[in-house]
Amino acid sequence: MSAARNPFRTGPRLSDSARAELVGKRAAPVSAHRRSMIGKVHVAKRELGLIEDDYRSILLAETGQISLTTCSDAQIAKLLDRLKSQGFTPKKAVRAADHPGAGKARALWISLGQLGAIENASEQALEAFARRQMGCDRLQFANQRQIYKLVEALKAIAERHGWDQKLDGIATAAAVVVLKRRLIDAQMTRLRDADWVGADWCAVRAARAFAGVEVQSFLGATLTELDSIAQALGTAIADARKAGALK
Structure with missing residues (x-):
């Protein structure tokens, strides 16, 4: 039996080689440099207050294209030059602090976001919080005393939201x-209090229901599996907050 013909196809079929070439082009990875330039174009469009028609006119005039996706890297660079001439000033990217103390603070900060204890778990928000706590311009430049003060402040937030930080008698x-595990327990408590999960739900069931995360046993879960559960429950907490079930 011959294959059914697509009634919406009006042109000739692509040859196998042409189709492969087209799929290859579509699947070609986008370089980090290109992603960065495209991101800057979108930021410039917003900061300059360009309406869509004005933006499209500039895009066409500078590149000869009607879409960023069809522009070459050189054309996007030319478009950025035009936007800069109209007043756009790209912000210089600031490298995230990379010393061990910053890593510990960042891990706590992200987990507090998953717990719903803070509203913004971004790197920029962490830097702003750290600046207020430490009196230091950048987390990267903080000394050991300042890092200790920051970590203790983050632990205090965790304790206020039911995440026990005491490690007496626990092996390093x-x-x-x-x-x-304690973070996940605290997350489940928040979700139960908000009636977002049933009183009889366990973390494994919640992770499966909210994100399709399959873990056989909570107590036997690896750190990677626990991370997956915490992320899934963090998403559920964010949804509960948006719905007004959590404050």
Whole structure:
């Protein structure tokens, strides 16, 4: 039996080689440099207050294209030059702090976001919080005393939201897993209090229901699996907050 013909096809079929070439072009990875330039164009459009028609006119005039996706990197660079001439000033990217103390603070900050204890878990928000706590312009330049003060402030937020930070008697090698399990317990408490999950729900069931995360056992879960559960519950907490079930 011959294959059914697509009634909406009006032109000739693409040859296998042509189709492969087209799919290859569509699937070609976008470089980080190109993504950065495209992001700057969108920021410029917003900051300059360009309406769509004005933006399209500039795009066409500078590149000869009607869409950024069809522009070459050189054409996007030319478009950015035009937007800069109209007053757009790209903000210089600031590298995230990379020392161990910053890493610990960042991990706490992200987890607090998953717990719903803070509204904005971005790197920029962490830097702003750290600046207020430490009196230091950049987390990257903080000394050991300042980092300690920051971490203790983050732990205090965690404690206020039901995430126990005490590690007396806990082996150092087990501390990260213990704290992650406690985070998940605190997340589940918040979701139960908001009636977002049933009183009889466990973390494994919630993770499966909200994000399709499959874990056989909570107590036997690896750190990677616990991270997946925490992320899934963090999304559920964010949804509950948006719906007004959580404050």
